[in-house]
Amino acid sequence: MDNPFLDLELISETRNKKRIYEHVSSRELLLEMLISKGMNPKEFTVQKTADGKPFAVYNGESVHLSFSHTNEWVICGISSALDIGIDAEKVERTFRPELLQRIASDEEVNELRECEPIAIWTMKEAVVKGLGIGIRRDLREIRIKKEKNGYRFYGGNSTLQIVTGTVQKHQISVAWEIN
Numbered sequence: 001m002d003n004p005f006l007d008l009e010l011i012s013e014t015r016n017k018k019r020i021y022e023h024v025s026s027r028e029l030l031l032e033m034l035i036s037k038g039m040n041p042k043e044f045t046v047q048k049t050a051d052g053k054p055f056a057v058y059n060g061e062s063v064h065l066s067f068s069h070t071n072e073w074v075i076c077g078i079s080s081a082l083d084i085g086i087d088a089e090k091v092e093r094t095f096r097p098e099l100l101q102r103i104a105s106d107e108e109v110n111e112l113r114e115c116e117p118i119a120i121w122t123m124k125e126a127v128v129k130g131l132g133i134g135i136r137r138d139l140r141e142i143r144i145k146k147e148k149n150g151y152r153f154y155g156g157n158s159t160l161q162i163v164t165g166t167v168q169k170h171q172i173s174v175a176w177e178i179n
Contacts, residue, residue, distance in 0.1 A: 022069040029076045053132030082176040085130025087122040103139040122173035127153045130175040
C-alpha cells in the first residue's frame with residue numbers, strides 16, 4: 001500500500017538523510033499501527049498546528065499524535081482522548097553537565113536527584129511535545145515535579161502526568177494532559 005502520510009515535498013527538498021529517514025520511518029510505523037487496529041488509513045489525515053505539532057483527523061474527530069526518533073528506534077503515540085507527548089533517547093547518549101544546567105535549575109535537579117540527566121531531558125521533551133510548544137522555549141521554565149505516582153508538570157492552564165523508564169537501553173518518557 002502506498003503511504004498517504006509521506007510528505008513528498010519534505011522528502012524532495014530535504015538534503016538531511018537522517019531527517020528523511022525519520023520522516024519515512026515514522027509514517028510507515030503510523031501506517032502499520034492503523035492497519036493493525038483495523039482503521040482505514042485513507043480516512044486518517046495527518047496535519048500540523050501552527051507551532052508544528054502533529055495531529056490527525058479520523059472520521060471527523062481530532063486525534064492526538066506524537067513521534068520520537070533515535071538512531072535505532074521510532075516511536076509513535078496515538079490517542080483519541082488525551083493530548084500526548086513522547087520522547088526517547090539512547091541511555092548511552094553523551095550528556096554533558098553544562099547541558100543539564102541549561103535545561104534545569106539547581107533546585108529542580110536536586111528534587112529529581114534520583115533521575116539520570118537523560119530522564120530529565122526526555123521528560124521535558126515529552127512535556128513540550130505534549131503542550132505543542134516546541135523546544136524553542138527555555139527548558140528551565142518547564143519544571144518537573146516528583147510526586148507519589150510519578151512526575152508532573154504544572155504550567156498555565158495545563159497539568160501533565162509523566163512516566164519515564166528505560167527499555168532496551170533507551171530512556172522513554174510519555175506525558176499526557178490531565179484535567
